[in-house]
Amino acid sequence: RRNGKPMNATENIIELRDVCFGYEPGRRVLDSVNLTVNRGQSGCIVGPNGGGKSTLLGLLLGLLTPESGEIRIFGVSPVEARPKVGYMPQFHQLDGAFPVTALEVVLMGRLRRGFCGRYSAEDKRIARAALEEMGIPQVAERSFAALSGGQRQRVLIARALACEPELLLLDEPTANIDPGAEEQFYATLEVLRRRMTVLTVSHDLGFVNREVDLVICVNRRVTVHEAGRFDAAAANAVYHHEVNLIKHDHDCFCNCKHADCGRKEGR
Secondary structure, three states: OEOOEOOOOOOEEEEEEEEEEOOEOOEOOEEEEEEEEEOOOOEEEEOOOOOOHHHHHHHHOOOOOOOEEEEEEOOEOHHHHHHHEEEEOOOOOOOOOOOOEHHHHHHHHHOOOOOOOOOOHHHHHHHHHHHHHOOOHHHOOOEHHHOOHHHHHHHHHHHHHHOOOOEEEEEOOOOOOOHHHHHHHHHHHHHHOOOOEEEEEOOOHHHHHOOOOEEEEEEOEEEEEEHHHOOHHHHHHHHOOOOOOOOOOOOOOOOOOOOOOOOOOOO
């Protein structure tokens, strides 16, 4: 509820009001979080290690329950909203001896309530289309364990797409991807944003300059900036130390004092 009234189920995709969470009593990882993401918006979640980024994703997915406050995804609880949400985790462990192909991993995204143990022809078509969209249709029948790190990452994104989500949550999707594949991923992400809401966790501050609407800064508390107004001062405030923010495609937000510098080296 907001001001005593139910949250608007049609206006907002994501709405958090005064959400607090801690793994141990008296030690909050997230405190008094307020966050709204409207339909059609995309966001990049940034912040230092241990700041609560993955915890925030866990709350959005309903894997964690807040100590207090309210969370609504598509106007309902995160658990109820899961059929509309695709998720790619930051880490994925798979027994190398387990005989599963890349296509079978993607098909896991088609699992649903009432699943009878057999995938339909439509399930397989959608799974192959997701691999195609990620640019790796040729790995469908290959062992997932035998793929490169970058290929595995794209297979996991394809798995998230296979559920045909309206909200896509990606935790460090460009980790282990080589520069060429990374550019391809960015191009794919721009296409995805046209048909779904996408939130991406990234340590690459340059990522915020790639067509995102919101920069969601997480360091125990959450502050939200319009991407066009996210500058070095805002980055310094969330990381609590000086950082260089590289603007890849437009004007430079780094600390070099050269307004036309768009490619300055930095971290």
